[in-house]
Amino acid sequence: MKRSxxxxxxxxxxxxxxxxxxxxxxxxLANDVGLSPSACLQRTKALEEAGYIHSYLTVVNLNKICENVTAYLDITMNHHEQPTLRRFEKAVKAYGNIVDCMRMSGGSDYMAFCVCSSVAELNELCEELLGQDLGIQRIDTRIVMDTPKWMGGYPLDDLRWRDGGDEEE
Incomplete structure (x- = not known):
């Protein structure tokens, strides 16, 4: 059980x-935040155990290591019943080249970010998804042409935190 x-x-x-x-x-890290190393390590481990740290991740530069095509898939479902959505979400998790998938409001139901070796492989992925009984009505594909800004983390200093205050420790 995650502690609070x-x-x-x-x-x-x-x-x-x-x-x-x-x-x-x-x-x-301890020097930067103004703690002793042991207190900092205790707090970091507590943050991990409480689920505030989801994972540690290295973002590789794909363009340096391989040919690739990145794309966003706007996925519209036929139906919105929970069994259909769960079946789709379970299937998406099995695809390694779908690296991110979010349920959306608006015109499409899901937005998936995927990485493939070629446009042909991207097309095969879309055809395979459409060919399964996942309740997909349509997939609109948006190939990424350039990335002027990549995800560099959330703007934590600019967001309102759940505890709402800046109490002293």
Missing amino acids: IKLDRLNRRILTFLQNNARISNID
């Missing part, structure tokens, strides 16, 4: 620093 911890000013600073550099040493 308070998101005080120090815990928020730890999350912000880790999001910007997950490889930071505990000693450097």
Whole structure:
């Protein structure tokens, strides 16, 4: 069971620093947030155990290592019953080249981000998804031409935190 911890000013600073550099040493992190290394490590482990840290991730530069096509798939479903949506969501998790999928409001039901080796492979992926009994009505594909800004973390300093305050520890 995940324990609950308070998101005080120090815990928020730890999350912000880790999001910007997950490889930071505990000693450097402790110095940056103003804690002893042991207190910082305790807080970081508590944040992990409480589920505030989802994972640590290295983002590779795909263009340096392989030929690739990245695309967003706008997926519209035939029906919106829970069994259909669960079946679709379970199937999407099995595709390694679908790296992100979100349920959306608006014109389409899901937005999936995928990476393929070629446009032909992307087309095969879409055809395979449409060919299964997943309740998909339509897939609109948007191939990424360039990435002027990549996901660099959430704007934690600009968002309102659930605890709402900046209480002292």
